[in-house]
Amino acid sequence: MTESRPKAIDLFCGAGGLTQGLSDAGFDVLWGIDHEENTKPTYDHNHDHEMTVGDIRETSPPDLGLEEGELDLVAGGPPCPTFSLVGRSKINSLEGQSTTTDERHQLYEDFLRFVAHYEPKAFLMENVKGMLSAANDDGEDVVDVISGQMEDLGYEVTVKLLDSADFGVPQHRERLFFIGNRIGVDNPDLDEWKTHRPPSNEEEKQIKFNTAGGPEEENQESLHAYTEEEEKEFPHFEESPERRVPWNTVADAILDLPPVSPNGETPPTQAEEYTMGPVSEYQYWIRGRPGPDEWEGRTLYNHECRGHNMRDLTLYKLLGEGTSYIIGDIPEEHQPYRSDIFPDKLKKQNPKEPSTTVVAHLYKDGHMFIHPTEARSITVREAARLQSFPDDFEFPVARTHAFKQVGNAVPPLLAQAIATAVRKTVLGISQDSTLSPEADD
Template identity: 75%
Template sequence: MPTAIDLFCGAGGLSQGLHDAGFEILWGIDHEEKTKPTYEANHACEMTVGDIREEEPPDLGLDEGELDLVAGGPPCPTFSLVGRSKINSLEGQDNQSDERHLLYEEFLRFVDHYQPRAFLMENVEGMLSAENEDGKPVVDTIKEQIRGERPVADMDLDLNYSVRVQLLDAANYGVPQHRKRLFFIGNRIGSENPDMEQWETHRPPQTEEEKKIKYSRDPSKRSEEDQHTLDGFVDDREDEEFPAFRKNRRSKESWNTVADGILDLPPVSPSGETPPTRADEYELGPVSEYQYWARDRDEGQDWEEQELLNHECRGHNMRDLTLYKLLGEGTSYIIGDIPEEHQPYRTDIFPDKLKKQNPKEPATTIVAHLYKDGHMFIHPNEARSITVREAARLQSFKDTFEFPVSRTHAFKQVGNAVPPLLAQAIGTAIRSEIFNQPIREEEPQKAD
């Protein structure tokens, strides 16, 4: 089994996806103390809380070059448009001099230390348009540093990796959410770095019918003959179990939508409480293919026996609840479309400050700002913002992934995460194309 570590690991979305792709995660690190209970509740490896700039790479019990993958997503707020505007508004600061955008150099320091066969680095789309103080594109600078053609700050690093940089939308890999992120995939063993467009499993809908919820039969009812592996040629089949990552699929499913993702989850006010609060039990079994996968039931377990975790939303005042009710299918999805006298915000600045999620489309990008308010993530059918579990579903965390922290911290952790399904797709491609390992389609055992 290939080995990996996860830098800037957060709650562990990247770790989970790599685990599901067949990697053994040996260690993780993050600066946020509240991520530790979440990470350790869902992963069977040690996680360190600390400033990576002050941490030395730990002894993993491996010789130099034996680690297979260094992965991580350095938090770089100055590369996002929102981050740039906030930093530039601070007296005496600008986004080019802000130290946080150089955290990727710490990622490269760990790559240099372990000399893994491959690496995977994730960042925001805004990095593509970012420039350094000399006016040079940041992405070009990083690629030169990775190839060993340019020094990394004042560090004496020995890097000589080939690298491919791609902007990926999570919706194209089965995640019921549009989320564009930049990925650097590299290796030092002479392999071709995967072109992730060739590993896409989903596409935009071509008809109105394809926007409807994709009903599926219970995967536990599938016969042995339904199961296939990638050890030989596998033709595309309609009853293929989700997810099935392989290169150059001849046919793709239409995007998973908000309805596919969350509409099997019960209302959070089962007795009509106002404001809505939480629910602890499922009321229906899963309906869509994605929901069957997300429930992640043990073999032989009925859905009635499964505990529903983190299905809790924030409280709302009556004005917000009434405004939420105004929005929806057949009227409008953003508050900017309703009459001016009902606007709670200036529409020239916040045209989409209140937004109801469209059940026939993938969700808009789940953000960490959810921990402050949920106005941009209003439930498609209920007058409330989404719950932690619904946000996690839209990020492709399975229902068995627990967030044993306060609701506020849980929302932040979900919003900051790499979608596990997207990470699984990339991890599968790395194993197949860089490491030349046969990939089986059946899902690995879940982490302890």
Template identity: 70%
Template sequence: MSEERLTAIDLFCGAGGLSQGLHDAGFETLWGIDHEENTKPTYEANHDCEMTVGDIREEEPPDLGLEEGELDLVAGGPPCPTFSLVGRSKINSIEGRDNQSDDRHLLYEDFLRFVDHYQPKAFLMENVEGMLSAENEDGKPVVDTIKEQMRGEREVADLDLDLNYSVRVQLLDSADYGIPQHRKRLFFIGNRIGEENPDMTEWETHRKPKNEEEKKIKYKEDPSERSEEDQSTLHGFVDEDGTEEFPAFRKNRQSKEPWNTVADGILDLPPVSPSGDTPPTKAEEYEIGPVSEFQYWARNLSEEQDWEDQPLLNHECRGHNMRDLTLYKLLGEGTSYIIGDIPEEHQPYRTDIFPDKLKKQNPKEPATTIVAHLYKDGHMFIHPNEARSITVREAARLQSFKDTFEFPVSRTHAFKQVGNAVPPLLAQALATAIRTEIFHSPVERTEPREAY
């Protein structure tokens, strides 16, 4: 990165997926906050900044040692379960409550309160796709209301805020930015310094495959075969064949790569029951080196480190009973990837309600959306080749956490933290676009990775 480190804070930071992406794009995160106590060990193990555990509705913005308006970016993803279709139905089923009156969907107002306090040059707010169809008590689209509040055209509850930001709202699919997972999320990008907010469709790096051949794993050539000539550019290292080091975020690419798939994401990771133990347990050592371009990036090895010396962290799944293992084995290529297509007599659930309650991930496609529900069961995230649900490390890979990102908490909490996170690679794409288009701050040349 350039010598200039732009400053940011991360509200509702969780494990720190958004903070990681900001860091990788050249931002220095000064502070984070989350209400979940179990996120603190994870956040502090991976980030060099203060993290507060607390209810943001009761917290006052801390003194960051900056003058008003000196902070560059306020970022965060207010948890708004009422904006998702599932969240709405659950809340409406609770006696005496409805999704409009549930106060959790107003947490974004505290995001705006922090924006008002620091008056950052820009902000980045993430939310679920369901917000697009949500309406307030007056029947007005919630997104329109929030944009008006961010522009200072509408009051924010009983808060006296001074906001005057131009805003762009976009729904993004993480697969379009190199992440081996389909995950649609809504992003609000705003700034008050008169710049145009980036159109993230112009920053996409990946696309839908054109044919079956493009769905195959994308093998990575041995990095030791690279030329020793200086081929670094402003956008990343360029190999002898003209391809760029992953990831290479830049505006208006002439060509895009096919989506990264489940195979690209996780198939270099070893089986968790190599001896056939039941239930599956965990593996703590890599058995082979990285294979795909994404896997080379995810291993995140230092120049002096060999893959055989790298510890394998969090590669552990939950145990399964024999009935589940048998059903898991049944699914896959040659039958169907979802249990709803299997003959009725073998159905463990009502197919009219839960056709995809059991789902094996297709290795030739990006994964389905990784969700926090993984902490309860893994039925919708069955490994493509093994009769088990995915591990924490595999879920983290599919979310674009590098293997060096540690989750030093119980497996249950780790699954929840992974599922709730903003994919770091998507955050990096957004932060790179913001850095480039709003702050006009260049990205430093990256050097070729040394042979292992």
């Protein structure tokens, strides 16, 4: 008998990075919500279920067509900007109250309001690293307060700080994850699900060339269709893997993409076609595992960077591999900004390392994300690859909105890793059929 795909919803969904990871891990995402109107074109373009634009504080949980307790997972990353206001309110009292008039209201409370309403088997909540060291006005640790509220709802809670690079994402991005379940099992130990590690020597920092076969090989959609002797196709998530491989790097992620000024235009503009096939295993995966000629003639989406003036281009050229300047360190006559007001950095990403954290600030300027080999800032597609969005995930919005959406997202590959651990460890669903949308047919 075929198991159906577990059901989930995505709160504070943005463009859908977490949704993408949940789907790739075998979940059927039923609904998403975000307050930012510009995320809807992107979300709708890449996902086929309803996404609501609105203030979650004023939104009642919708009817998902499920029986009581049938929802498997509530997931989301609520903003939590004012840690000092986190208090020990009774979450179950939020069900009928107006939260918009409470200045102490925190959006994570709405996450828990939805958990209280649906009573899912499990939840997954993402937040910033700074929560770990934050205290409220009463001197209580914020993480302890929030965990206590989750436990009051009947959930066993685990809190873990994770770096996305440890799960195959070519980017250092530390985020805090709360995992809870109410079905009496242990939450996954996510340290045991890590697939990647720091390199141990210079050789391990080099690009990891793809050795996988093309589509003429047996289709390996399943994450479980391997023998112990077979090389496991990227990505592969399992508890306590036999070996972990070196981190994926900027080179692994983006150096197969064509220059954005193929005819020498200044400033750099965009490129709309691939000019070579994938080189690394990560590139091969992120393109959708194409065959030897399948990349030819395919449209390359969002490979566009902002325009640069000649001063910026010259400054970018001065930077060596993986080096950075504080704005104030640059001679005054070459300053892009007043150093007393904008203590920012110019940083060229190191091709031999995971990138620094991709941030939403990219929509304002790209000075901290200068291409490792070209005198320009990175494109939307390059930022998306560093976040592990597949190449067929399009951002059909203005470039500034696209950069912001990429920077705000949960890396899909990290989300897939955690969701796979939850699916297997908590929900006990490990059959290959859950990884295919046809599993419910």
